[in-house]
Amino acid sequence: MTRLTGTPVSPGIAIGTSQIILVQEIPVVKTSIAPEAASGEVERLRKALEATIGDVENLKERARSRLSEDFLAIFDAHVIILKDPALLRGAKARIERSGVNAEYALQGSIQDMVRGLMATDDPYFQERAMDVEGLHRRVQQHLAGPLPEKTTWTSGERVVILADTLTPSETSTLHNAPIVAFATEHGARTSHTAIIARSLEIPAVVGVKGLTKTAESHGTVIVDGLEGLVILNPSEAELAEYERRAEAYQRHRKAILGQARKEARTVDGTLIRVTANLDLTDEIGSALAAGASGVGLYRSEFLFLDHSPDLPTEEDHLGYYDRIAQAFYPHRVVIRTLDLGGEKYFHAVLDRTERNPVLGVRAIRFCLRQPEIFRTQLRGILSASKRKNLAILFPMITTLQEYQQASDHLEACKRELKADGVPFDEHIPVGIMVEVPSCALTAEAYAPLVDFFSIGTNDLIQYLLAIDRNNDSVAHLYDPMHPAVLKCIAHVCDAAAAEGKPVTVCGEAAADPMMTPLLVGLGVSELSMTPSSVLEVKNHIRNLSLRACQKLAKKALKARTGAEVAELVKTAVGGAKG
Amino acid sequence: MIRKEVTVCNRLGLHARAAAKLVQIANQFQAQVSLTTNQMCADAKSILGVLTLAAAKDTPLIIEVDGPDEAEALSQIEHLIQDRFGEGE
Structure with missing residues (x-):
């Protein structure tokens, strides 16, 4: 049993199965490839980029009803960056001339893109350059093969998302997951996670120090969005206690909701x-x-x-x-x-x-x-x-x-x-x-x-x-x-x-x-x-x-x-x- | 291949939102689209390229379009620039 504290950003109590969204660096290994394999590598990269663009567009569609146009424009900016011909062209040149694998070539090309965007006089895209790291991870995940995350969920499952930080590109891995709570290591009231959680009316706690180091996937976890508490692998007694509290909160919520109009x-x-x-x-x-x-x-x-x-x-x-x-x-x-x-x-x-x-x-x-x-x-x-x-x-x-x-x-x-x-x-x-x-x-x-x-x-x-x-x-x-x-x-x-x-x-x-x-x-x-x-x-x-x-x-x-x-x-x- | 010279006429020039709109439109066509100022040339489908042009208000810009749908592509891009990227003012 481990109790961690953070900032509550969306109220409620939920108990579920943890699912860690990996935001950690994916190690990019440099390997040599034969000249005749180059076109295959380029194709592999092109497909991974396309799949990532698909993810971002999917996410934008799902978020459309909940978020403002200005917020949605960020997804468009991500698509434009992923579609930038300089990205694929740069990687292709590396694959063909230096005989390196797609993963390594992409990393170099992404670094060029970040440097290029940071060098422009455009604060909006300078900010987007910081998002490029998240997009890069996503492309690397696609390159690594079929995505490791679960994409199908059985009914009745209750998923608690634990993450380092959740950016739109990470959230895009959560297709239709039955999410009951979020907890992240970083973030604030106005961060993406908090906004999404409040709009879904599920509990969320952010700024939970040590969360990703301590937590494991598929464990039982309690998220208390009232106190700002995350409990990993709770004891039987704690589970019973929080089930009671979650129910009490639901009842209480229903009762006070009935009085919302009253001054x-x-x-x-x-x-x-x-x-x-x-x-x-x-x-x-x-x-x-x-x-x-x-x-x-x-x-x-x-x-x-x-x-x-x-x-x-x-x-x-x-x-x-x-x-x-x-x-x-x-x-x-x-x-x-x-x-x-x-x-x-x-x-x-x-x-x-x-x-x-x-x-x-x-x-x-x-x-x-x-x-x-x-x-x-x-x-x-x-x-x-x-x-x-x-x-x-x-x-x-x-x-x-x-x-x-x-x-x-x-x-x-x-x-x-x-x-x-x-x-x-x-x-x-x-x-x-x-x-x-x-x-x-x-x-x-x-x-x-x-x-x-x-x-x-x-x-x-x-x-x-x-x-x-x-x-x-x-x-x-x-x-x-x-x-x-x-x-x-x-x-x-x-x-x-x-x-x-x-x-x-x-x-x-x-x-x-x-x-x-x-x-x-x-x-x-x-x-x-x-x-x-x-x-x-x-x-x-x-x-x-x-x-x-x-x-x-x-x-x-x-x-x-x-x-x-x-x-x-x-x-x-x-x-x-x- | 067709080409046309236009002048950037919106107050903020080819900045974030304007650049993004231009790239989105260029991406809808098969034709190659390039933008040339008196200093450099950029692929209109590349956001990095367009931002690097840093074309401020009153910059003359040569649009070059080459491909099966070049006429429609040129007309739409020209319209976007002349329309001040829909920014009003």
Whole structure:
């Protein structure tokens, strides 16, 4: 029995038979071939390339209904690369002139292709060059003969996919497999695996260290997408326990799904709005099904990344925002203006050489330096606002001046649209994202000016506690319950309340059941989170009392450490239940 | 063999999406298609070749097509370029 932990990215519990998808390097052995065998080798390679193209096209067809056009375009790019005559021509030359086998010739030709693509000035295809390694593996697998993976499955079989990482080309090996869960060694919330798992509504855990080294195929495995746990070869007792939990989760899920439409009020009657964080328009359906009362945070970065290296036009913006505004009407949809830069995303318009991008020209800083890009987006949002259910959120505000400059741009855009006779919401609500400690601590300066605050806890914690979110060595210091974090949130809530303005929390903390009573107690009135958490959090809120939460928050603000806060929460929640 | 000179007229030139569209169209024909700038020549069915041309806006481009379906191939590729790769603007 081995227990491994990772990041849960799709909820649920599943038990099944492990199937490892090999992403490890396939050893390419150089062998000599006789001149008369050369044409046979070339033919063998041509067929392997064709088979791989077939795999990619198959996968694209199967993914068509679930993924957006922009996502699907990646498959087209893969096909174009595989069809590039330079690939076969280069390999053919190696086979004929150097008398080497197809495998070895392909490897050389692939390396040329990667180098060539990296040398172009085209960020989109530079990114695709990184995918070429995955495609290469697939061609090598085809060259190795009939594929080792199972392609037929008996009914009733339950397959758990364990992998290093899953790219579209790896997923293509899973024709119609009865997959019940995914676990991967690498990956994040937005990785391919996570998106696929959520769309299939099966549990997934990513970032599971040591998974591929420890796991074997055809063993029994439990994937707990609630706790972020993978259990290999579980004991009888554990199996029984998780079968029970899986069933309980199903029952619980069914029960809360029945209440999806019901709003989330505390036992003493306070309404807490639970909304969705969206990256892709693909997730609109799942957010609605989960009963999200609107969108608390639409991250427009993905719209930009989808268009990289180009920039989205005003019409592109309008199209996206109009779709979301319509889907959630009459609920509100908050569009966060471009938060490009930092550690997460890269786009051709950014400076690659920044030494410390998290503290560099990102988000509003970038937008104010590139007013054309900013105004194109603002006009797009305004043009989509005629239903009066859109709101604008400026990210990473650090000084009042930045907020004023951003507002000036917005007012200028309103004048332009008015002059053009375009209808829009003249009183579109405008909020700021509180992510930088300086902003949190001076919230009273903004409170009379803005319509709402939205606290982005992920970045706030990173800046406040000086912790790089992506550095494993300091990850244990990342603590949403740190009293300094709570004090910042309390300060924003108090400043907002004095002006009668609402506060949203839209970081991961918003979906953390331990944080919910604290946030509600501090005065947060809206929690925005990944759609898969909406149902749970709404259900959780219905069991809380505002007065008890307020008491808890008051005590927590006096705690000295995050651990002390956690203890207080456990006692309070436990007390409420018992 | 037929040939024609056109000018790249979309704002971003032969970049990712435009290049991909051009290669996809060239791949639909049997005919050989080559693109020549005043600096180099590339096979229009090769994404690497087309990207390496790095043809920016206003670059004159000679399209050469050779094969049984050359007329239709030339007409479609020419149309794609003249139409700014469907990018509007």
